[in-house]
Amino acid sequence: MSGDYNYERFDAYVSSGEDEREFGAFPDLLHAGERAPDGELLLLDGERVRLSELWRRNGVVLEFGSFT
Amino acid sequence: MHPGYGWYFLYTREAHPGEHLTAHGGFEEKLAAARRLRDEIGITRPILVDDVEGTVHRAYGLLPNMSWVLDRGGTIAYKAMWTSAAHVGEFLEQREAAPAGPASSTFYAELLAPIARDRPAFQRGLERNGPRAVTEFARAEEIWAERARAARHSS
Numbered sequence: 685m686s687g688d689y690n691y692e693r694f695d696a697y698v699s700s701g702e703d704e705r706e707f708g709a710f711p712d713l714l715h716a717g718e719r720a721p722d723g724e725l726l727l728l729d730g731e732r733v734r735l736s737e738l739w740r741r742n743g744v745v746l747e748f749g750s751f752t
Numbered sequence: 753m754h755p756g757y758g759w760y761f762l763y764t765r766e767a768h769p770g771e772h773l774t775a776h777g778g779f780e781e782k783l784a785a786a787r788r789l790r791d792e793i794g795i796t797r798p799i800l801v802d803d804v805e806g807t808v809h810r811a812y813g814l815l816p817n818m819s820w821v822l823d824r825g826g827t828i829a830y831k832a833m834w835t836s837a838a839h840v841g842e843f844l845e846q847r848e849a850a851p852a853g854p855a856s857s858t859f860y861a862e863l864l865a866p867i868a869r870d871r872p873a874f875q876r877g878l879e880r881n882g883p884r885a886v887t888e889f890a891r892a893e894e895i896w897a898e899r900a901r902a903a904r905h906s907s
Contacts (some may be wrong), residue, residue, distance in 0.1 A: 688766045689806045690775040693884075695891035704899075706814045710833055713813045716860060720822045723808035725762065728786050731787040732802070735808070736826060744759040744822040745844070747797070747835050748809065751789055752768045752817075752877040752885075 757821070761797045763789065764809045767816040768889060770882025779804045816853045821847075829858075836867050 691697040712719070722736045738744045758775050763786045769775045776782040786801045802808045812820060821830035830843050848880040878885045 687895060689810075689876055690804065692769050693888055694768050694777040695888040695895070697893075698892040698895050707833070710813045710815055710818075712833065716828050716831055716880050718828050720820070720828050721808070721811035722825075722826070722827045723802075723811055725802055725808060725854065726783070728763075728771075728783070728790060728799040735822070736797055738758060738760070739826045740816065743824050743829070743844075743847075745757050745759040745840060746762050746800075746812070746820045746822065747760065747840075748762045748764050748812065748818050748870075749835070750764050750766045750768075750775055750816065750818075751785075751881060752766075752792070752874065 754848065756824070757844055757849055759797050760800050761795050761850050762800045762802060762808065764802060764816065765806055765883075768878055768885040770878070773881040773885075776804055789882070832865065834867055836865060839865055874880030875900075 688732050691702075695751060697703060720735065720739070724732055727733050735744065735746075761892055763782070766773055766775055772787065773788075773852065774781075779858070782803060782804055782886065783821060786799055789795060790799055806814070812818065817835045819832045819835040821827045821843065823841065829847065830840065832839070875886075878889055
């Protein structure tokens with residue numbers, strides 16, 4: 685499972701059609717006004733935090749990304 | 753800048769693995785890559801690292817550069833397929849400028865937002881990741897062009 689998620693080759697990932705499926709599904713997944721999914725993350729060089737702990741006192745901007 | 757909101761960078765899988773930056777083989781590798789991202793790119797926002805299976809990334813749709821704004825309490829206020837920091841910033845300013853109480857409310861909206869493409873900067877990013885990242889992206893562009901041709905023929 686994690687092997688699929690952490691693909692090694694971008695061209696193979698695209699030729700599998702996975703990119704089309706993910707971009708195509710996005711508009712129907714979760715909407716403004718709905719509850720955000722909770723989850724646990726590691727604050728880099730800090731502690732583990734749940735998103736629900738972050739949004740308890742303040743709003744949260746989540747910008748997803750990697751090196752590119 | 754936006755006192756009511758904490759702005760986080762959520763580190764996902766590597767979108768364009770290459771010789772100098774491979775796909776994450778485990779959580780320690782992912783953590784090391786996140787530290788490199790902070791130190792080499794100079795990301796000053798706090799970085800949240802997802803687990804190696806991408807559990808949170810998956811829950812939010814797996815796109816490589818999306819942005820979400822979650823209101824206090826965890827209600828989704830903004831959902832975008834791509835990140836425009838300027839667009840998110842304007843949205844937060846509007847939210848923060850709205851008067852409290854019955855004088856203001858919210859409405860549901862959808863839009864196609866414009867975004868500038870900085871292709872040279874993206875290309876430099878691919879090159880930093882390694883020659884393989886460059887050639888694999890070029891191959892992906894051929895696949896996308898082929899798909900676009902097929903879609904034109906079938907319509």
